[in-house]
Amino acid sequence: MFKTLSTAALQSAIAVLCAVATPAGATPDMQALAEKSGCFSCHSMQNKLVGPGFAEVAAKYKGDSEAPAKLARKIREGGKGSWGRIPMPPHSNLKEAEAQQLANWVLGAG
Numbered sequence: 001m002f003k004t005l006s007t008a009a010l011q012s013a014i015a016v017l018c019a020v021a022t023p024a025g026a027t028p029d030m031q032a033l034a035e036k037s038g039c040f041s042c043h044s045m046q047n048k049l050v051g052p053g054f055a056e057v058a059a060k061y062k063g064d065s066e067a068p069a070k071l072a073r074k075i076r077e078g079g080k081g082s083w084g085r086i087p088m089p090p091h092s093n094l095k096e097a098e099a100q101q102l103a104n105w106v107l108g109a110g
């Protein structure tokens with residue numbers, strides 16, 4: 001009995017680890033840029049960590065034609081209030097084009 005339980009626990013732990021290592025729907029280049037830029041210290045693809053999961057962001061802005069520009073600006077300049085009181089810090093080291101690509105990528109994550 002105990003043995004069965006611990007195997008199940010181990011399997012779910014492995015499943016979680018795999019989900020973190022290979023986020024669904026990520027294109028390799030954008031994922032690398034997001035990793036390099038430190039996005040995953042506060043975001044995961046699906047669920048809220050410090051900031052919203054990228055799939056949650058994609059769902060929230062579905063059909064919003066202003067979302068790509070708005071999110072690109074927020075990625076570069078930081079901001080708060082859309083998801084709660086914790087602010088996202090600015091990433092002014094990113095080029096405008098990179099922030100735009102990341103915004104488009106996040107919006108495609110849902």
Ligand code: HEC
Nearest residue numbers: 037038039042050051071080081082083084086087088102
């Ligand atoms: C220090 C933690 C932290 C880091 C690092 C971080 N974020 Fe965020 N992010 C947040 C928080 C907190 C929010 C929610 C802000 C709000 O409520 O408006 C957020 C919100 C967002 C949103 C949604 C914005 C909105 O207005 O709905 C996007 C898109 C996003 N982050 C992308 C990124 C990308 C891309 C990176 C890497 C370049 C990144 N984040 C790095 C904490 C972080």
